[in-house]
Amino acid sequence: MTRLDMLRFARRVVEQQATRQLALIDRWIADEEQREAQRRAAGARKDRAAAWLIQYGLNRTNADAMHVGDCWAARKTGRCRVAGR
Numbered sequence: 399m400t401r402l403d404m405l406r407f408a409r410r411v412v413e414q415q416a417t418r419q420l421a422l423i424d425r426w427i428a429d430e431e432q433r434e435a436q437r438r439a440a441g442a443r444k445d446r447a448a449a450w451l452i453q454y455g456l457n458r459t460n461a462d463a464m465h466v467g468d469c470w471a472a473r474k475t476g477r478c479r480v481a482g483r
Contacts, residue, residue, distance in 0.1 A: 449466075449467050449481075450467060450480075450481040451469070451479065451480060452464060452465075452480075453465060453478045454478070455477070458477070462477075465478060
């Protein structure tokens, strides 16, 4: 094997390693972009308060009360659902 053959071999090895590392970094970037999009979506859902909430009784079938979306009592009971149109 000549010196030129060894240099070409070394170049191919470095090129393969660099390609693998770039693919790995691209995968990390895509994963982080997906996590960031999920965080933003969760924040948007959290910021969007319901306009009205229906509070259900202990048996969870009978409606007991209506609450404004940011009512402290509705958060306290934990038995409320968002009222649809």
